[in-house]
Amino acid sequence: MSTLSGFTVPKTQTACVVPAIGKEIEVRKEHPVKQASELKxxxxxxxxxxxxxxxxxxxxxxGDWPVKPMNPLxxxxxxxxxxxxxGENxxxxxxxxxxxxxxxxxxxSCLNCEFCRRGFEMNCPHVKLSGYTVDGTFSEYVVSFTNHVTPIPDELDSAGAASILCAGVTTYKGLKVSNTKVGDWIALPGAGGGLGHLAVQYAKAMGLKVIAIDTGDAKEKLVKSLGADAWVDFKTSKDIVADVKAATGGAGPHAALVTAAHQSGYTQAIQYLREGGTLVCIGMPDADIGVNGFWTVFKSIRVQGSYVGTRQDAIEALDIARAGKVKVIFEQKGLADLKDVYEDLEAGKIAGRIVLEVSKEENTGGRLGGKQVN
Incomplete structure (x- = not known):
């Protein structure tokens, strides 16, 4: 076994545990920590x-997805x-x-199967998912895997870098597979949200022109400050499809990246995408997304699912943030606040990202990782 010099791994920790599907979170202060000698x-x-x-x-x-999580979790x-x-050896x-x-x-992931070799590590039949099929990060200590943890650049602060590891890499990968090139238009339904505000920034970093679709003055101000070229408020717009097309000069965007888990984002995209456009599916409603077959064929629309990203995608997403082109807008809370955060998520009260400070760190890195909002 190998342990950091001068560091003693404690026997217990504080961890937030879901004891069974649908049950309330339990904050356990004496949860066991896997010792160095026990690591594989x-x-x-x-x-x-x-x-x-x-x-x-x-x-x-x-536990409301078709693929069920492990429990306790x-x-x-x-x-x-x-x-x-x-781990030893x-x-x-x-x-x-x-x-x-x-x-x-x-x-x-196994790194050896056809899916891993072809860059679809996330689809590996032996994949392990943090906080879903193996324990995740709502604890003071977590067991992970040396081949898949991602080095964090020194220039990024830890709090700001955290959301890049999911929201950031997910939107970045979606843009990579959107079949767009510099100067193309992309529509982003939900642009003012946790994933959406990062998608705006990654899209601009990749040279795309952005149509931000969301609602409210605060979100309009946010996405425009992040570089959005056009804004459509889905609540005040009398014709969303017409307004999105008008923003591009009439033809419609070359791609749409839908992060919201709602059917309307998909059905509208098929209507406003230009011929030969790409619909990138990221939001995951457990239901038919309502893509019209006739118009998908008639307009030569490409429908592309995009599921998180690879190890390389994560490195690239962090590198863009390190260059100062992407900042996470987040609110910081403590690990003990997780139960309240879940309640707010269920009530739809949270906009942007929430980052929990689990423990103090001696070296927080630089200041390019994100922007905390209070």
């Missing part, structure tokens, strides 16, 4: 400093922390003790 080859123990909260975590708690998949132990580890790393939705 390839496993590492990470002391978490910050973790983001995602709507997926709410689905994990409720520690949720969370946007964690940043320090590696304090690595771990060979050729790409990370070392003391490294600051990120833990993503995709916790581990």
């Amino acid at each position: 080859p390839g496993e590492c123990l990470v002391k978490i400093s910050h973790t983001g909260v995602c709507h997926t975590d709410l689905h994990a708690k409720q 520690i949720g969370g998949h946007e964690g940043v922390g320090i590696i304090v132990a690595i 771990t060979e050729n580890s790409p990370v070392k003790l003391g490294d600051r790393v990120g833990i993503k939705w995709m916790a581990d």
Whole structure:
């Protein structure tokens, strides 16, 4: 076994546990910590400093997706922390003790199957999912995997970097597969939300022109400050499809990236996309998305599912943030506030991202990772 010099792994920790599907979170202050001697080859123990909260975590708690989570479960998949132990007989580890790393939705994959070799690691039949099929980051310590944790650039602060590990890489990957090029128009339904506000920034960093679709003065101000070229308020617009097309000069956008888990975002996109356009599906309603077959064929529309991202996608997403082109807008709370955050998520009261400070860190890195809002 290998443990960070001068560090003693505690026997217990504070962890937020969902005991069974649909049950309330329990904040357990004496939850066991896996010791260094218990780590398998390839496993590492990470002391978490910050973790983001995602709507997926709410689905994990409720168990309302077709793929069910394990239980009891520690949720969370946007964690940043320090590696304090690595399993014995771990060979050729790409990370070392003391490294600051990120833990993503995709916790581990075999790296050897056809899907992994072709860049579809997230579809590996042996994939492990943080905060879903293995315990996640709503705890002081988490066991992860040396081949899949992501090094965090020194220039990024931990709190701001946390949401890049899910919301950031997910929107960035969606843009990568959107079949767009510099100067193309892309529509972003839900542009003022947690994923959407990052999609605006990544799209601008990639040279795209952005039509932001959302509602409210605050969100309009936000997306325009982030570089959106056009704004459509879905509540005040009398004809969303017409307004989106008008913003592009009449033909419609080259692509739409739908992050909202609602059918209307998909049905409208098929109507306003220009011929040969691409519909990128990221939001995951467990229902028919209502894509009209006639117009999809007649307009030569490409429908593209995009599911999180690979290890390389995460590195690229963080590099763009390191360059100062993307900042996460977030509100910071404590781990003990997670129960209240879940209640607000269920009530639809949260806009943007929530990041939990799990423990204090000695070195918080630089200041380019995000912007905290109070």
